[in-house]
Amino acid sequence: MCDSCGCSSENGAVISKPGDDSFHIHVDDGVSAGRGDRHDHHHHSHAHEHGRRVDVEQDVLFKNNLIAERNRGYFEARDIVALNFLSSPGSGKTTLLEKTIPLLRSVCPVSVIEGDQQTTNDARRIQALDVPVLQVNTGTGCHLDAQMINSAVRAMDIPSGSLLCIENVGNLVCPAMFDLGEALKVVVISVTEGDDKPLKYPTMFHESDVCILNKTDLLPYVPFDVSACRENAMKVNHHLEWFELSASTGEGFDSWIAWLTSKLSRA
Numbered sequence: 580m581c582d583s584c585g586c587s588s589e590n591g592a593v594i595s596k597p598g599d600d601s602f603h604i605h606v607d608d609g610v611s612a613g614r615g616d617r618h619d620h621h622h623h624s625h626a627h628e629h630g631r632r633v634d635v636e637q638d639v640l641f642k643n644n645l646i647a648e649r650n651r652g653y654f655e656a657r658d659i660v661a662l663n664f665l666s667s668p669g670s671g672k673t674t675l676l677e678k679t680i681p682l683l684r685s686v687c688p689v690s691v692i693e694g695d696q697q698t699t700n701d702a703r704r705i706q707a708l709d710v711p712v713l714q715v716n717t718g719t720g721c722h723l724d725a726q727m728i729n730s731a732v733r734a735m736d737i738p739s740g741s742l743l744c745i746e747n748v749g750n751l752v753c754p755a756m757f758d759l760g761e762a763l764k765v766v767v768i769s770v771t772e773g774d775d776k777p778l779k780y781p782t783m784f785h786e787s788d789v790c791i792l793n794k795t796d797l798l799p800y801v802p803f804d805v806s807a808c809r810e811n812a813m814k815v816n817h818h819l820e821w822f823e824l825s826a827s828t829g830e831g832f833d834s835w836i837a838w839l840t841s842k843l844s845r846a
């Protein structure tokens with residue numbers, strides 16, 4: 580997995596708050612692939628290294644899952660509904676949050692954790708909505724892990740009975756494997772990415788609970804078969820909740836917001 584895609588959190592993730600330079604947390608106890616185990620890789624034969632890599636991966640995911648379950652227990656005890664938003668870079672996760680959050684103001688308080696390799700750009704965009712937000716920069720890491728969320732949540736004051744939106748690093752592969760303790764995973768794809776994506780990245784669609792097809796305003800301009808895409812997604816995971824919308828124009832938001840509101844009122 581991440582060991583083979585070049586992801587390594589040897590630098591460690593850093594959590595920051597836009598507009599507050601004194602706020603700076605190093606996530607020391609990250610559980611991402613490779614930590615402490617990478618230096619002697621070339622001393623192993625290829626076959627050996629492969630076996631070792633599998634062990635390291637299992638160990639990393641096992642540790643991640645333990646922390647994820649602690650996060651989940653905390654969220655459940657405090658009636659915090661945590662959603663993990665996943666997609667390729669540029670599918671529209673931040674734009675979706677910018678459009679969704681104001682519509683939920685009357686339903687419950689919302690907090691956001693933004694994940695990206697570098698920059699606080701997305702956290703700044705969310706901060707403009709006047710909701711609490713922290714940015715996690717993963718450096719070379721290609722996904723958020725449960726420890727990063729644990730550290731960020733400890734540094735926030737998330738009210739009971741609220742919604743926590745977590746925007747993951749843009750990547751359809753590794754983030755699918757890292758449970759953060761969320762209630763639901765929401766995968767976003769856009770009509771410019773091709774209707775075969777659910778078949779090419781089945782793990783992501785299999786692990787997700789909700790699929791949002793975004794940028795439907797562009798359908799007249801791109802060759803994209805909505806029903807084929809939906810069928811492909813359902814082939815991988817027939818439990819997927821499916822929404823078609825445009826985060827730019829707001830079309831299709833009624834059913835997304837109604838569904839989300841029903842999830843929140845049941846929390």
Ligand SMILES: Nc1nc2c(ncn2[C@@H]2O[C@H](COP(=O)(O)OP(=O)(O)O)[C@@H](O)[C@H]2O)c(=O)[nH]1
Binds near residue numbers: 672796
């Ligand atoms: N046409 C169109 N563009 C969109 C839509 N949603 C997002 N975008 C654009 O896609 C680009 C990436 O959006 P962003 O929200 O930053 O994607 P992220 O990387 O997934 O967070 C930006 O230029 C957005 O304005 C949409 O529904 N329609």
Ligand SMILES: [Mg+2]
Binds near residue numbers: 672673674701746
């Ligand atoms: Mg974004």
